[in-house]
Amino acid sequence: MSGRPELPKIAATLYEEIKDIAIVSPHGHCDPSWFSENAPFPDPATLLVTPDHYVFRMLYSQGVALEDLGIGVPEDKRDPREIFRLFASHWHLFLGTPSRAWIEYTLRKTLGIKEVLSAETTDLVYDQIAAKLTEKVFRPREAMEALNIEVLATTDGALDSLDAHAAMRSSGWQGSVIPTFRPDDILNPLRPGHADNIVRLGDMTGEDTATFAGFLTAIEKRRAFFRSLGATATDHDVPFLMTGWLARAEIETLHGKAIEGALSEDEALQYYGHMLIEMAQMSADDGMVMQVHAGSMRSTNHEVLAKFGPDKGADIPIAIDWVRGLDALLNRVGNHPNFRLLAFTLDESTYARELAPMAGHWPCMRLGPPWWFHDSANGIRRYFDNVVETAGYWNLAGFNDDTRAFLSIPARHDLWRRGVSLHLNDQVERGVFGLNDARRLAPLLTRDLAIDAYRLED
Structure with missing residues (x-):
């Protein structure tokens, strides 16, 4: 495994002061059942390869069949060792990518694997990882403590029962894993099953969701249920950003017509x-932080979508007009003192032109960290270069890892801390300022801004 380059003197001093601060992971996609059941992770391929769209999209781009990586294949039909061998034989493809840095950190620092991954060492590394996964310290609950994760938020559909979260609460476990309310499936008519989901919402809440008033009341009930289990935020995937009050x-x-x-x-x-404006108004009422993730055109490979379903690596960044897109929402709710909006984009061209100036004006707005394709060493550098002069630091939302790969969380936060x-x-x-100011800003960007942005101490 390649070593990380040495940091310049001031950066090294700052990094030493923040590298061991407890991790706050306020937005991500880990499975809450991992923590309610606390079962061992099954095998290295299931842990590092099959669920990671960063990994399999790169392999697919070089002609590796998704089926050979376990995608769309029942678990009892997969051969995890063969999947890992295939991954290792293509390890060179990840040179220069953040995936390479994250996985190397996970192997070396988190799991303590000393062997360099290659086609020749794949079985040895596989066996070492498999052995590590049998240790109690790498079970999800114990790993939360061992990895110094203070709080972790999952992302859960509006119709999710949240049974796993309830089970965690009733178990007496002291770890902090909280849900996030994601209502896309009941709000966006372009999503499959939208009409049926509105009916299901009514069944869950006892409200007549065929009426618009009943629909709003049902959503309010679900938001309240999520808050009862610790949720502080909502999340909205907005492919085409356009708000308007009707x-x-x-x-x-x-x-x-949506019901039909x-x-x-x-x-x-x-x-x-x-x-989206109705959701903003509800956030102003109940205090839940509203996250908007915009700028991804989903499932652009139609053949892959038809065969394997969504989230298979074919989501591509597109241009977004934040100023016009949020105009109606902000001019209805943006001045409300209890409303908080976190904006995430895949359109980097909007950092300096739109988002930083907007966050530098609207009291409700905080700018989320580099997201998805831009969560990388160079992406972090570009982000700071583009936003700080207009938004300042206190209008940023700190960092979140937005990952499904639980054991990679420390790697992603470490990359951010080095970037900071x-x-x-x-x-x-x-x-621009002195060392004392830099030492004040370093922990702020590492932990404190995320705590504040997501209202985790309210």
């Missing part, structure tokens, strides 16, 4: 644009 008669008409699955694409966008240290080193060397 008169009551208009939205009731569109809701009636009869909305045109333009009507569906109008409906969803209105519902390098950025502050540059600021000090250029005379």
Whole structure:
């Protein structure tokens, strides 16, 4: 495994001061049942390869069949050792990517594997990882403590029972794993099964969701249920950002058509644009932080979608107009003192042009960290270079890892902390501010801004 480059003197000093701060992971996609059941992770391939779209999208781009990586294959039909061998034989493909850095850190620092991964060492490394996974310290609950994770948020659909979260609460376990309310499936008519999901929402809440008033009340009930289990935030996947407030008669008409699955694409966008404002108003009322993730065109490979379903590595960044897209929402709710909006983008061109100036004005807005394709050493550098001069530091939301790969969480936070240290080193060397200010900012960017942005201490 390659060693990490040495940090410049000031960056090294700052990094030493923040590298062991407890990890706050306020947005991610880990499975809550891992922590309610606390079973060992099954094998190295299931841990590192099959669930990681960063990994299998790269392999697919070089001609590796997704089936050979266990995608779309029942667990009892997979050969995890063969999957890991295939991955290791293509390990060179990840040179220069953040995936390489994350996996190397996970192997070396988190799991303590000393062998260098290669086609020749694959079985030895596989066996060493498999042995580690049998140790109690690498079970999910124990690993939370061993990896110094203070709080971890999952992302859960609006119709999720949250049984795993309830089981954690009733077990007496002291770890902090909290849900996040993700209502896309009941709000966005362009999602499969939208009309059926509105009916299911009514069944779960005892409300008549065929009426718009009943629909809103049902959503409020689900939000309250999520909050009862610790949720502090909502999350919205917004492929095409367009908000607009509709008169009551208009939205009731569109809701009636949504129940029938009869909305045109333009009507569906109008409906969803209105519902995002309804969600913002609910956030102003109940205090839940509203996250908007925008700028990803989903499942662009139609053959892969048809065969394997969504989230298979074919989601691609697209341009987003944040100023016009959020105009109606912000001018209705953006000045409310209890409303908090965290914005995440895959369109880096909007950092300096739109998002940083918006976060530097609207009191509700905080700018989320580099997301997805940009969660990398260079992406972090570009982010700071583009946003700080206009948004400052206190209008940023700190860091979240947004990962499904639990054991990679320390690796991702370490990459951010090194990026923070390098950025502050540059600021000090250029005379923007002094070392004392840099030492104040380093823990703020590491932990404290995320705690504040997500209202985790409220």
